[in-house]
C-alpha cells in the first residue's frame with residue numbers, strides 16, 4: 001500500500017489537519033494522481049506494466065469506506081477538506097472499485113446518505129456532468145480543442161462513464177461494459193428501435209428480439225402520479241379549455257388514467273387529450289383499441305421532434321404535458337425543453353418518467369440536480385415527490401433467473417423521484 005492510501009484508513013485518531021490533510025496535500029501536489037488506485041499499487045509491487053484495469057479503488061473509495069462511525073465535528077471537517085482536496089485534483093466521483101461500488105455507493109451502504117460527505121460527492125458529480133457536456137459542446141469548435149483536452153484529463157473519470165439506455169435511464173458503465181457497447185441496440189439507438197418489432201405480452205411491452213422491457217405494468221402508480229401532476233392547476237384555467245399531451249403511448253397506462261380524469265372534470269370544461277407516438281407497432285395497437293375514434297382524443301403519429309413543432313404553429317397550448325419515450329437520451333430531453341416552454345400554458349405542468357441515473361442512487365441524486373439546473377435555465381422549476389418502489393417489484397426486476405421475461409433490468413433504486421415542473425414566475 002502507498003503512503004497516500006494509508007492516510008485514508010484513519011487508523012490514528014483524532015483525525016487532524018497535521019496528520020492527515022497536510023500530507024495528503026503534499027502527495028497530491030508532488031504529482032501522485034488523485035485517482036491512484038490500490039490496483040495500481042499492487043501491479044507496481046508485482047512489476048506488472050500496462051495491466052488491464054478492471055477496477056479502480058481510489059483514495060476517495062478508501063476514505064468513504066473508513067470514515068469513523070464516531071467521527072467528531074472537528075474530525076468531520078478535516079475529512080471533508082480531504083474529500084475536497086481529492087476532488088480538486090480530479091478524483092473520479094463515479095469510478096468503481098472491485099465491488100462495483102462508487103465512493104457515493106459506499107456511503108449509501110454505510111448509512112451515510114444524509115451526510116455532508118455524500119453531498120460533496122453528489123455536487124462533484126453534478127459539476128463533472130455539466131462540465132463534460134460543455135466540453136462536448138465546445139469540441140465542435142476547433143479553436144478550443146487543445147484546452148478542452150486538458151480539462152477532460154483533469155475531470156473525466158478514466159475508466160467509467162455515464163451513458164444512457166432505455167427510457168432515458170442513465171447508467172454508469174464501467175470499463176468492462178464499455179467494450180460491450182452496442183450502438184445498434186434498439187434500447188440505445190432510436191432508429192434501430194423504430195425499426196424493431198414490439199410485442200405486448202405478460203402485462204408488458206417488450207422488444208420482440210431482445211426481450212427488453214419498453215413499458216411494464218409495475219410503473220402504474222408512477223403513471224398515476226404523472227397524471228396527477230398534469231391536472232394540478234386546471235381549475236385556474238379561465239378559458240376552461242383543458243389540453244393534455246402525452247408523449248409516448250407504450251401500453252397506454254397513463255392515457256387510460258388521463259381519460260378517466262378528463263371524464264371527471266366539472267361541467268363546462270372542454271377536454272382534449274393528445275397522444276404523440278412514433279412506433280408503427282404501437283400505432284397499430286392504438287388503432288386496434290380504436291382510440292382514434294374517440295372524439296376528444298387526437299393522435300399525433302410520428303416522433304415528437306416532428307409533431308410538436310407543428311402544434312406550436314397551430315397555437316395549441318397545454319395544461320399538462322407528460323414525456324415517457326424509449327431509446328432517447330438526455331440531449332433529447334434538453335431539446336424537448338425548448339418546445340415545452342413554448343407549448344405549456346403559464347399555469348401548466350410538465351412531468352416525465354424519471355429514470356435519469358436510476359441504476360444507482362448516487363447517479364440518481366446527481367441527475368436530480370443536473371435536470372433541476374437545466375430546467376432553471378428555461379425559467380422552469382422542478383419539485384420531486386419520493387415514491388417507494390415495492391420490494392417485490394425490485395426483486396422481480398432484478399431477478400436473473402431464466403423465467404424472467406425481461407433481458408436487462410432497468411431499475412434498481414428502491415425509490416422513485418417523481419418530478420413536477422412549472423414556470424418559476426407563474
Ligand SMILES: C[S@@+](CC[C@H](N)C(=O)[O-])C[C@H]1O[C@@H](n2cnc3c(N)ncnc32)[C@H](O)[C@@H]1O
Nearest residue numbers: 248250251252253254278279303304324325326
Ligand atoms: C415507455 S413507453 C410509454 C409508456 C406510457 N407512459 C404508458 O403509460 O404506458 C415509450 C413509448 O414512447 C414511444 N416513443 C419512443 N420515441 C418516441 C419519439 N421520439 N416520439 C414519440 N414516441 C416515441 C415508444 O414507441 C413507446 O411506445
